[in-house]
Amino acid sequence: MVYALQAGEIMKAKRLIVDVRTGRKKVETFEFTPPKAVEREEIGVDLKDLKRLLEYAKTKGWI
């Protein structure tokens, strides 16, 4: 998985820069460190979903 290999490593990355005064575009490289998994966006879990799942499982006789 590309992300796992990249995480925490300093890499060269491209930045597209646009000067809105002139409309000129240029590409520069910069040092980029992809975040580790714990530094990325957290995935929220809504406990209502779990409650619905349990209720659904009960209606199906699974639990």
Place this chain on the structure above:
Amino acid sequence: MPMFIPAGGGKGKMQLVQHVDVTSNTTSVCFTGLDINADGYYVLMGGGRNETGNVVIYKIYANNDTTDTNYYSQKFQASGTSLYYNRQNLPLFSRVGIGEHASFFSLIYLDPEQHMRSLTHTSSGTPSDMYLIYYYATSVSTFTNITRIDITADQTDGIRAGSWFTLYKLVKS
């Protein structure tokens, strides 16, 4: 006939600042030469497809302050009846799921206390499995102006060729 005539007499306008078609994969798109004091508000629209094999998250930075912890963002996501919401110490801006297309609309401005704020609405997913995400981000630092805005993916080359960004300004008169 206009449906709404504002009390200001219809003054104010939305003007194109810059359109950018991304022709090769990049990690960041940066607008320089901005002047939010003169321009008022910015509206940034854009979109693209994620073919990286990982979820790609876009972040927003103002005035080249690229320290993540100098920002907070609040997320609200809805997909069907599933809701997610969270606040993080990151400048979250938009998100593109694996193999998905996403498009966003963002209002960017300096609030009365000089914090940069972005109010971004993202639509993503297939029509039958589409979802919405709101990311509202704000800077901890205060600024006297915004002269530069960076939108940076959290994956190298996470902004893929074919993506597009259109920046407008909302001027008051």
